Amino acid sequence: MSGRILRRVGFFLGIGLLGLFAIIPVLWALITVFKASTDLYVFGPNPFLFNDPPTLDHLVILFKNTNFPVFLKNSAIVGVCVVAITVLLSVPAAYALARLTGGWGERSGMAIFLVYLIPPSLLFIPMYRIVVWLGLANTIWSLVVVLPTITIPFCTWLLLGFFRAIPRVQDEAALLDGCGYFGAFRKVVLPQVWPGIGACMVFAFSLSLGNYIYAATFITASSQRTVTAGVPTELIRGDVFYWSELMAATLVVAIPLAIAYGLFFNYLVGGFRSAEEALTGR
């Protein structure tokens, strides 16, 4: 009996520690957002407590007196466009790789993986030149064009797993029931991978939002900045850090994304599961 109790205690201790590790910076950010500046920059008293009453001033300042709303809007536009491009390109590609290329498709999981060996940190310098050539420098459209290089390989790989989890006889049954090859994909297979597409959209959105290296390299005009490069460059003025506003910006972006991820967590695990099985050839 005591062994079981010990196990339970150990289990929840582990869960607790993991959770704590994940949220400590976020927790500290949360406290910071609502602290009055007079309470924030003092030594001595417990920094986790509100010694002065909590305030919404910092959130108000963030939205009223900074370019943050513009960053947010730019990020949203970039994110939505990148997600759309990613889904349009990687869903059919993943299906084609999962189904129609036969033996060659078996190794496609690995081939996609190798694209990751050429990461943004290697590409950002030539990419900067391409963006200049395309006349997109200093606009959010440079990110819309370039960020799918990160999301397409990843989403194709993840979707490959989702498509492989749908048995091939489903397509064949559809063919015999009167669908063409494309019809079988659209009417029978596609409706079964919506959770996978949802998981990919969340992933693509957060990857496009989170990318820093391209955002910092391509865009210098404040009105075109996105959250990821705009917040650190404009809410930090030299040595002056607007900490509460910075933390507010962080949380405003992170919490909705985390909830979206949380909703798709199990699908994401499921997608990775079949994608991994495809990769290791099980």
Add this chain to the structure above:
Amino acid sequence: MSVLTLRALSKRYGRIHAVDGVNLTSGEGELLAILGPSGSGKSTIMRLVAGLEMPTSGDILIDGKSVLGIPPKDRNVAMVFQSFALYPHMSVRDNILFPLVARKVPKPLRQPKLDQVSRMLGIEDLLDRRPTRLSGGQQQKVALARALVRDPELFVFDEPLSSLDAKIRSQARAELRELHDRTGITMLYVTHDQIEALGLADRIAVINQGRLHQVGTPRELYMDPADLFVAGFVGTPPMNLLPIDDDTIAGLRPEHLRLASTASAAGDYALDLEVTVNQLEYLGSEWLAYGTVHSGLPEQGEPQQVIARLPAGTEPPFSTGDRCRFVGTHQDVRWFDRNTGKRKPAAVGAVA
């Protein structure tokens, strides 16, 4: 009522001949089984007929017209898959209606067809459920309904009973046969289970390693196997196959290997064997006696093993370890050419 014809049909995957020059014609409205061990090419034949694969050479005709250039959706061949392949994201109703929707059958025509097939299969109560919440037997009926709803010219079954529980399998088999008799649609039934094939089919095509070995009624296959493969494959336990000389093999069904004391025809036997009984199995309806041949065959390496089937009515008049005389009549013994494996009329120097 359609006639399916396969003409020198071949399918190669790289160097493997999955299907190798098969010629086969179904009767009109016939239930034709394709029987073979796994990897024999029977499933490939089915996929070729359905249009899911293209043959390397040869032709497939339905009612005398080649269907080779026709994509699966326009072939009007219905298929019931081993796993049933119901669409999990649709209700049973939408599953059954799907072939009509995909073929753009006008809406007013759909409902009567749905009613008709669901009544025929007794699944009216399941229409609003999801396929994942059905039992194996129910899923099979839905799969049948989905195949039937569009009046296919040809029905193809891919081992549809193998994913059912053993208990309901014989019932499902009877229902399938009844369905065939009621609809009269030509059916191609692929299986590795000879009991299924023998019990269900009008005729059976036995296939192995891509080649067609024999086509015939279940009785013809059993009584007159065309070659050694069919003799060894059809029947449980299979035919006793005993080498007589360099050219000849004698085949004898276990139930035709009789104790000399109970055999009717005295004296003139095609086979006359001294057998030591190693093992006796009681199977309820019959006994199986496993033995080793001591004499009655030319000495050729290892001693031959035989199986005899005895009616269960009485205890066998011998027990394990006894040495008995078993015989087979000329009428019962089948002769095979040892080199080609094919049947031949009679042994020349049969054993005395």
Add this chain to the structure above:
Amino acid sequence: MNSSTIAPVEHAREEGLLARLGRALDRPQVLVWLMLGPAVLYIIAFVGFPFILAIALSLSDATIGDPSLDRYVGLANFAAVMRQDAFWIALRNSLLITAASIGLLLVLATAASELLVYSFRGKRLFQVLFILPWAMPVSLAAIAWLWLLDSQFSPVDWVLVQLGLLGPGSPLGPFSHLYYLGRPWLGIASLVVADVWRMLPLATIIVLAARLSIPEERFQQARIDGAGFFRILFRITIPALRPMLIVAILFTSLLIIGEMGMVEILTRGAPGHATQVLPYWAYLKGIQSGSLGQGAAIALFLFPFLLVAAVLALRAAYRSPEA
């Protein structure tokens, strides 16, 4: 069955563009390329071409002011880069930070996946909290850490002082602050912790997915055989996870080694170049100092090594008998 059969609908074959496209879509060979084509073309145009361009740039004297590729300088950029001390420190730090992060991540992700296999009350909320670090844009995550590790107002320091571990006469020294990001090794350790924090959700998802693929019977059999928790972990779970652990390593290490936001915001490579890493050094050289050629050379430096490592690792994962 009644005799009125529904014939397959004969599709009208009018020669419109749509009809022709429709028929093309029905040929599997055409369809494959139509579906695969856009993604492949995009990757060739925006990964393949820039990659070639990166190589060309690294062999030229292109600068932001004069970005033409007409002056071929051979390996001069590489030679120049390798003469800089900062480059070697950055290389060492990149490898060190990645290796240390991966080591910690493997242990933590395996442990976390072992916990997340079970269901418990509030699991959904836990999943949301647990994935927060990964959901945050990297620069914002770095800012959160920057504030947490602030030289004056770090609450971590406050806790350590309260515990008597920090401050005059305590084990960690006479000051009340550790200045995490201002000291070389503490700075690197902070980068490692922040990277582990950021990558743990992803690593856990990868490992958890593999963990769920292990058939439950194997664990039951081991339990029947009397194996305890750690025996099962090391004899059953980890060997079965091995191929996917390799994938998790590859995945996360490529993401860590290519990330510059963390360093730029947390330490800016300081003090001196003590916490410099390759991507940030490439950014400083290539974009800030305007020497596209040298920047490209720095960025390309690791590629051949990563390629070999990745191919070997993937082969190992692919061939693994447990796979």
